[in-house]
Amino acid sequence: MYQYDQYDQQMVDTRVEEFRDQVKRRLAGDLTEDQFKPLRLMNGLYLQLHAYMLRVAIPYGTLNSKQMRMLGHIARKYDRDYGHFTTRQNIQYNWIKLEEAPDLLADLASVEMHAIQTSGNCIRNISSDQYAGAARDEIADPRPWAEILRQWSSFHPEFSYLPRKFKIAVIASEEDRAAMRLHDIGIQLVRKDGELGAKFFVGGGMGRTPMIAPEIRDFVPADELISYAEACLRVYNRYGRRDNKYKARIKILVHELGAEEYTRQVEEEFAHMKTLGLNPPVEELARITEYFADPAFEGNAPDELDLSDPDFKLWVDQNVVAHKQPGYAIATISLKPKGGIPGDASSAQIDLMADLAEQYSFDELRVTHSQNIVLPHVRKSDLYAVWQKLDEAGLAPANLDLITDSIACPGLDYCSLANARSIPLAQKISERFADLGRQRELGELKLKISGCINACGHHHAGHIGILGVDRKGTENYQLLLGGSAAEDTSLAKITGPGFDEDGVIDAIETVTDVYLEEREGDERFIDTYRRVGMARFKEAIYG
């Protein structure tokens, strides 16, 4: 994986000192909270309901064991002994003291990490496929492209006060594991006449007004990537709406102009941008790509797997997928234990995952947008040992992509924007559906819960989505069906009137019963829903 050189390190170290100075000015009263707010936001520090929350960037969700251990250290030293992995492939700490934040950032910088642009109306952490570099179906590793974009977008002077936040994802396979088309810019690496380039989708997103990004260019060559991205951003920075926060994302601009007109403006800007010498030479992409070279796989690692332990077999069936290298596998560690908080991990669990990565996965881990952790390169003959250690630590739920592998935002337990709690609901659902046999019978079923209309829990993209709203002072939950964040991207629709907490869980049960009655062959829930339509489900729920 990528390693900082002296320049990268200096940028991050300088940022720590800059923020230390800003905190000092704030604590001395030289800066008002209003003046300080944009500065702390540029460093991922939010003031939440009870304390400061700090969001640490994990670029494209990739990290090594040393960095993972540092995340555990931070949980112990600065927080309440746990961290929360997020849908942006980042980690958040919920109980940070402002006066300690500069030291925390200095600790992060010592392992080539930072919290730069993890909030604010700027280009956020670049996300990617959690199986990058290990997936069988990718045409190239998308991460070098994500790293080029990370550097370009860091401290970008023209695009740090955009109309609204800006999220970019890069993938390199047909199967979309990163919700690429639900990003402000989604990039899919493609080949054209043997040459690697980027297909651009612009104007996707969730939030109040979910949109699937339209394709605006089928091929951007590597040495024009930055000028094309600049063109996309400049049109947005100039013409994105600033009169209404809720209409300020690029999806609204693309929608209001129409994809064709937006594309025309971008192309016009691009023609000009190309002349400015903004693109790093191909040697820079080559330099970065070298860091992502395959680890030293054993050429003759045994490909067979002893599945005689039935519990191990369940975990392998559900949480392990094929690796591009024979004899190796990609294993997902589920952070969704029965009754647990989706995405939470204690410092001890974080340390254990770091140890396992160091010993069994070429020192690499990934964070997924579904709030799980991946060991990307595990020798099949080591899987049993890995599983045993995970199981002892409560990290071996065999529920990847099943109904209890839910995404949930922090909700009203932490977040100042939320209207309803998400976490207790996710916990109750995971208890109601705890029986693994039942979960497996229901098969792939992506459940996503947001505690307000801002959709941090991706409810629009859930096969089953839940949206918490405030109804006359009480928490109320709306049920949605039919969304998908995968390559068959679709937006979920609301079934009808909302429910209380128990009511919505009952409704989910009704919906899954309808699926079991109606399904044909090996249809997944989403396939049956698409074939049968909303009416059948609605009738069963509301009678």
Add this chain to the structure above:
Amino acid sequence: MVEAIRFRDDIHEEPAVSLDAFLDQSNATAVRIEAGEDARLLLPLLDRISLVEIDFPVFGDGRGYSAAQILREAGYEGELRASGDVLVDQLAYMRRCGFDSFIPDAPIDPKVMEEALARYEHVYQGTSDQRTPIWRHRHG
């Protein structure tokens, strides 16, 4: 009124006229652009402009950064001034986008400004300030 902060020697004292007025009258040499106005309308007239003032109604309205870049990329070499809600922590980015004078609504502590502008030795991206991006240092 707060005094202007200047990073150039030639001082331009002619008051800036609005964009509409400027486009109507051929003798003005200073023009003021509001946040939503299109800086590209000035491109055919750059030869006769010595001052462009770009207003920032609130510091979070970043349109002025693109306006400045557009003018500099087109070869404008006159004074480029940021006015309005211009805060010390935004000055470095404004300099990178080509601004070379500032009239902030509230005074800026010169010492804090000096530190802020000198802080980052390197930059990741090329902009109209022509600083050498890190990738160019790496590849010579």
